[in-house]
Amino acid sequence: MSLAHTNTHPSATATGVTAPAGFSAAGVTAGLKSTGKNDVVLVQNHGPNFTAAGVFTSNRVAAAPVHWSKQVLSDGRVDAVLLNSGGANACTGAEGFGNTHRSAEYVAELLSVSASDVAVASTGLIGVQLPMDKLLPGVKAAAAALATDQGASDEAAAGIMTTDTVPKLVSRVVGPAGSTQITIGGMAKGAGMLAPALATMLVVLTTDAVLTSEQADTALRAATAMSFDRADSDGCMSTNDTVLLLASGASGTTPDMAEFTAALTDACCELAAKLIEDAEGADHTIAIRTYNAASEADALEVSKAVSRSNLVKTAVFGKDPNWGRVLSEVGTTKAAFEPDELNVSINSVMVCKNGGVGEDRNLVSLEERNVSIEIDLNAGTAEATVLTNDLTHDYVHENSAYSS
Amino acid sequence: MSLAHTNTHPSATATGVTAPAGFSAAGVTAGLKSTGKNDVVLVQNHGPNFTAAGVFTSNRVAAAPVHWSKQVLSDGRVDAVLLNSGGANACTGAEGFGNTHRSAEYVAELLSVSASDVAVASTGLIGVQLPMDKLLPGVKAAAAALATDQGASDEAAAGIMTTDTVPKLVSRVVGPAGSTQITIGGMAKGAGMLAPALATMLVVLTTDAVLTSEQADTALRAATAMSFDRADSDGCMSTNDTVLLLASGASGTTPDMAEFTAALTDACCELAAKLIEDAEGADHTIAIRTYNAASEADALEVSKAVSRSNLVKTAVFGKDPNWGRVLSEVGTTKAAFEPDELNVSINSVMVCKNGGVGEDRNLVSLEERNVSIEIDLNAGTAEATVLTNDLTHDYVHENSAYSS
Numbered sequence: 102m103s104l105a106h107t108n109t110h111p112s113a114t115a116t117g118v119t120a121p122a123g124f125s126a127a128g129v130t131a132g133l134k135s136t137g138k139n140d141v142v143l144v145q146n147h148g149p150n151f152t153a154a155g156v157f158t159s160n161r162v163a164a165a166p167v168h169w170s171k172q173v174l175s176d177g178r179v180d181a182v183l184l185n186s187g188g189a190n191a192c193t194g195a196e197g198f199g200n201t202h203r204s205a206e207y208v209a210e211l212l213s214v215s216a217s218d219v220a221v222a223s224t225g226l227i228g229v230q231l232p233m234d235k236l237l238p239g240v241k242a243a244a245a246a247l248a249t250d251q252g253a254s255d256e257a258a259a260g261i262m263t264t265d266t267v268p269k270l271v272s273r274v275v276g277p278a279g280s281t282q283i284t285i286g287g288m289a290k291g292a293g294m295l296a297p298a299l300a301t302m303l304v305v306l307t308t309d310a311v312l313t314s315e316q317a318d319t320a321l322r323a324a325t326a327m328s329f330d331r332a333d334s335d336g337c338m339s340t341n342d343t344v345l346l347l348a349s350g351a352s353g354t355t356p357d358m359a360e361f362t363a364a365l366t367d368a369c370c371e372l373a374a375k376l377i378e379d380a381e382g383a384d385h386t387i388a389i390r391t392y393n394a395a396s397e398a399d400a401l402e403v404s405k406a407v408s409r410s411n412l413v414k415t416a417v418f419g420k421d422p423n424w425g426r427v428l429s430e431v432g433t434t435k436a437a438f439e440p441d442e443l444n445v446s447i448n449s450v451m452v453c454k455n456g457g458v459g460e461d462r463n464l465v466s467l468e469e470r471n472v473s474i475e476i477d478l479n480a481g482t483a484e485a486t487v488l489t490n491d492l493t494h495d496y497v498h499e500n501s502a503y504s505s
Numbered sequence: 506m507s508l509a510h511t512n513t514h515p516s517a518t519a520t521g522v523t524a525p526a527g528f529s530a531a532g533v534t535a536g537l538k539s540t541g542k543n544d545v546v547l548v549q550n551h552g553p554n555f556t557a558a559g560v561f562t563s564n565r566v567a568a569a570p571v572h573w574s575k576q577v578l579s580d581g582r583v584d585a586v587l588l589n590s591g592g593a594n595a596c597t598g599a600e601g602f603g604n605t606h607r608s609a610e611y612v613a614e615l616l617s618v619s620a621s622d623v624a625v626a627s628t629g630l631i632g633v634q635l636p637m638d639k640l641l642p643g644v645k646a647a648a649a650a651l652a653t654d655q656g657a658s659d660e661a662a663a664g665i666m667t668t669d670t671v672p673k674l675v676s677r678v679v680g681p682a683g684s685t686q687i688t689i690g691g692m693a694k695g696a697g698m699l700a701p702a703l704a705t706m707l708v709v710l711t712t713d714a715v716l717t718s719e720q721a722d723t724a725l726r727a728a729t730a731m732s733f734d735r736a737d738s739d740g741c742m743s744t745n746d747t748v749l750l751l752a753s754g755a756s757g758t759t760p761d762m763a764e765f766t767a768a769l770t771d772a773c774c775e776l777a778a779k780l781i782e783d784a785e786g787a788d789h790t791i792a793i794r795t796y797n798a799a800s801e802a803d804a805l806e807v808s809k810a811v812s813r814s815n816l817v818k819t820a821v822f823g824k825d826p827n828w829g830r831v832l833s834e835v836g837t838t839k840a841a842f843e844p845d846e847l848n849v850s851i852n853s854v855m856v857c858k859n860g861g862v863g864e865d866r867n868l869v870s871l872e873e874r875n876v877s878i879e880i881d882l883n884a885g886t887a888e889a890t891v892l893t894n895d896l897t898h899d900y901v902h903e904n905s906a907y908s909s
Contacts, residue, residue: 162836162844162860192832194845194861227829228862338837340829411815411896412904419905425631428596429744432566440566441598456566457598458632492815494898500816501823 117254117270120286121309123147123349126253127246128260131239133187133225133232139260141239142184144305145212145247150350153179154317155220156325158342164191165198166221167341169205173220177314179347180214182305183240184261186290188225188232191340200231207237211244222303222343224263224290254288261290261303264499269375273364275310281354283310285364289372291339302329302376304344306368309352310361320362321346328369331401332488333408334380344369377488378470382495385417387472391436392484399436400485403476406430407487414492417472422465424453427474437480444477521658521674524690525713527551527753530657531650532664535643537591537629537636543664545643546588548709549616549651554754557583558721559624560729562746568595569602570625571745573609577624581718583751584618586709587644588665590694592629592636595744604635611641615648626707626747628667628694658692665694665707668903673779677768679714685758687714689768693776706733706780708748710772713756714765724766725750732773735805736892737812738784748773781892782874786899789821789871795840795880796888803840804889807880810834811891818896821876826869828857831878841884848881 118126126144133140146153155174157167173179183204190197201221209216223231247253258268269290275283291302306321325344346365378386389407394400407413407430416423424445431443445453450465452458472491522530528550532543550557559578561571577583587608594601605625613620627635651657662672673694679687695706710725729748750769782790793811798804811817811834820827828849835847849857854869856862876895 160833160836161838161842162832162847189829192829192857192861194859197861227827227833228857230862338833340833340836411900415901415904418901421905423631425593425596425744428566429564429631432564432744434565438565443566453596453632455598457596457601458634492901494901496815497819497822497896497898497901500819501825 115251116272116286117251117258117288118144118286118305118307119249119254120272121284121307121349121351123309123351124307124347125247125249126257127243127248128256129239129242129246132235133185139256140185140187141236141243142257142260143208143243143247144182144257144307146180146347146349148349150311150348151178151180151218152312152314152317152348152350153177154314154321154346156321156344158339160338160340162192162340164189164223164341165193165201166190166223167343168198169201170220170222170343173217178218179220179345180218181208181212182220182222182345183208184222184303185231185236186224186261186263188223188229189227189341190223190231191227193228193230196230200233203233204236204240207240208244211241220345222341224261224303224341227340254286258288261288263290264381265290265379267379269372269379271368271371273368275356275361275364281352283308283352283354283356283361285368287368287372289376291376302342304372306346306365308346308348309350310348311350311353311355312348316358317346317348320358320365323362324366324369327366328373331486332373332377333405334377334490374488377490380490381499382493383490384493385467385472385491386470387417387474387489387491388486389474389489390484390486391476391478393481394478394483395437395481397483397485399478400483402434403431403436403478404485404487406434407474407476408489411492414489417467418491418493420467422447422452422462422467424462427476428453428456431476436478438478442479444479446475448473519655520676520690521655521662521692522548522690522709522711523653523658524676525688525711525753525755527713527755528711528751529651529653530661531647531652532660533643533646533650536639537589543660544589544591545640545647546661546664547612547647547651548586548661548711550584550751550753552753554715554752555582555584555622556716556718556721556752556754557581558718558725558750560725560748562743564744566596566744568593568627568745569597569605570594570627571747572602573605574624574626574747577621582622583624583749584622585612585616586624586626586749587612588626588707589635589640590628590665590667592627592633593631593745594627594635595631597632597634600634604637607637608640608644611644612648615645624749626745628665628707628745631744658690662692665692667694668785669694669783671783673776675772675775677772679760679765679768685756687712687756687758687760687765689772691772691776693780695780706746708776710750710769712750712752713754714752715754715757715759716752720762721750721752724762724769727766728770728773731770732777735890736777736781737809738781738894778892781894784894785903786897787894788897789876789895790874791821791876791878791893791895792890793878793893794888794890795882797885798882798887799841799885801887801889803882804887806838807835807840807882808889808891810838811878811880812893815896818893821871822895822897824871826851826856826866826871828866831880832857832860835880840882842882846883848883850879852877
């Protein structure tokens with residue numbers, strides 16, 4: 102239940118948003134993306150419950166669908182979610198909001214639900230209006246294609262990809278075998294503009310648990326705080342981040358909330374790790390663990406500071422265990438520590454001891470994809486891990502060419 | 506007197522630390538750098554006054570010479586400054602501090618001054634002890650080479666370079682022609698790990714003005730706040746930043762402090778601009794001006810946030826006027842503004858109006874080195890400019906290979 106490179110927790114055979122009972126999904130090609138790949142996605146909750154919670158970007162320049170979906174979530178009910186890639190619908194003014202509204206109305210009409218229960222999420226370039234003449238036919242096709250099988254989950258997860266290279270799906274089963282188990286499913290996209298306090302990412306989580314909207318909200322906030330909020334690819338916060346949890350109640354089971362929250366957190370950690378593993382241009386996934394901190398807040402501040410250092414990230418790209426750059430970032434924080442009591446280990450080699458030279462840095466190998474940087478503050482017992490990735494030529498290339 | 510791309514203010518013919526009366530300098534090759542270029546530098550103040558002020562990195566993991574020089578500056582007197590490139594002497598423990606102390610003692614002996622009046626500044630790789638067997642002979646050679654001519658200024662400025670591609674010198678003359686004028690001189694180094702609150706940079710400013718140490722301190726803090734604190738290359742704060750101002754009083758003139766501070770600020774802005782113009786791998790120098798802000802603090806927060814965005818910086822590298830990435834950063838700040846009242850101009854083309862699409866982005870040319878991004882918050886009358894540079898393949902290359 103923490104951010105780590107490898108997740109070995111048991112998964113259900115089915116994965117993605119249709120894994121739990123009560124959900125259908127579809128992903129189709131509407132032509133919003135020039136690649137001709139899936140770009141319009143629908144997820145429908147068939148009940149009997151329509152409980153929902155949402156967490157959104159804290160960016161004050163929020164996209165039209167974020168404004169819309171916050172309103173939709175205000176009564177804790179969502180019947181369907183419309184998602185699109187190929188356009189963020191951010192910084193698009195009244196026309197952009199009107200387009201979001203109109204597409205939600207169209208979904209409502211097609212699925213015979215209320216538009217005020219249709220959440221919308223968009224991703225892609227900022228500052229461009231969505232081509233409604235393409236989007237609306239796509240919505241119609243998606244509604245017609247809604248299905249509950251694995252293929253539907255797969256098509257949906259593919260439809261929200263932008264610069265992602267792989268679709269990202271997850272599932273968890275809660276409760277002992279033999280009992281009436283609860284299933285959690287989910288999908289995510291996001292490969293750039295990833296930062297704590299949520300990142301360019303769209304995440305839809307589904308479950309057949311019986312939840313109140315308060316329970317869903319509490320569980321979702323706890324889960325995102327431990328997962329997506331601790332994944333930072335490039336320090337840039339998106340205008341469109343949206344994480345939704347839909348609960349159908351189709352299992353008929355009210356879960357133990359501690360157990361449910363743990364499984365939801367675990368699922369979110371897996372998705373967060375998948376986002377970082379697929380970060381734009383990344384050669385290395387870097388887990389930055391700060392331990393022996395006076396508080397979890399201190400540990401998190403230190404891990405986040407290091408995760409945002411371009412110099413640390415380029416050093417890892419260059420396979421250079423440059424611990425001085427790590428210490429230099431630690432020194433910019435307000436965390437409790439004494440500079441001459443800091444230890445830093447890179448891939449388990451303690452290259453910095455007591456704030457100075459430790460074991461031979463040549464003992465560190467950075468050939469593998471996964472890198473561990475562990476910072477011992479020697480100031481307490483708290484810890485926190487943040488996942489990030491290296492800064493590479495491919496990141497520069499991809500982001501200098503993205504909109505052109 | 507603000508950060509701008511081009512400085513057209515009058516300079517004295519002589520430039521660098523020996524431009525004012527009362528100063529000698531030298532730069533020699535001691536073999537600390539594998540390149541065989543100058544790496545040990547001395548600057549001596551010959552009085553009659555020995556007034557000094559210093560501003561240092563706020564990084565809590567500060568290098569040994571920073572700890573030493575802070576002590577030296579505590580009585581407002583400096584007779585000489587020893588600087589070296591080829592090693593930062595940071596994270597080097599008691600041995601590192603001992604080496605700084607020993608080298609100051611050696612300078613004191615050679616120049617017949619007190620070691621407690623010898624400031625020390627180092628730059629280079631963190632976590633490596635300085636080779637004293639090379640450094641001390643270099644100090645001796647530098648002491649023997651001390652001179653007051655332009656060549657001495659040039660050799661000194663060359664000796665503090667690390668990844669800098671050009672030496673950085675400055676001078677200003679204060680006071681009307683015909684009167685007894687005051688001269689300000691200076692040199693700087695720094696091309697990476699540059700961030701507000703001071704950056705990997707060493708700066709020595711000299712003047713022949715008659716100043717008290719309080720006047721020197723006030724003027725220096727005012728000047729750095731408007732210049733080096735508003736230059737951010739890569740968001741990384743160094744362990745070694747040091748800015749020193751030495752005043753010899755050799756002109757015999759006590760300046761009008763407003764006029765002197767303005768000239769000192771102007772000189773610092775020129776040096777800060779030179780640092781950013783020579784930033785590692787940079788193709789573009791970017792001036793980010795936020796205006797119509799409710800306060801200068803708001804304007805500064807917004808300009809700094811944008812200057813730290815890897816996505817904005819890669820877009821500029823790709824000659825892509827991607828204003829959505831600018832707005833997205835503005836949205837992460839606490840500054841007063843309404844999202845639908847924001848305007849953004851890139852090279853004078855208002856590509857974003859009222860938070861949405863403005864003039865045609867294809868009208869923006871990013872072929873030239875200098876780029877202007879202007880953000881209108883529509884919330885007041887304050888403004889602030891921060892200088893940064895783009896994020897390029899060469900930055901990644903240089904910083905993934907620096908220590909190996």
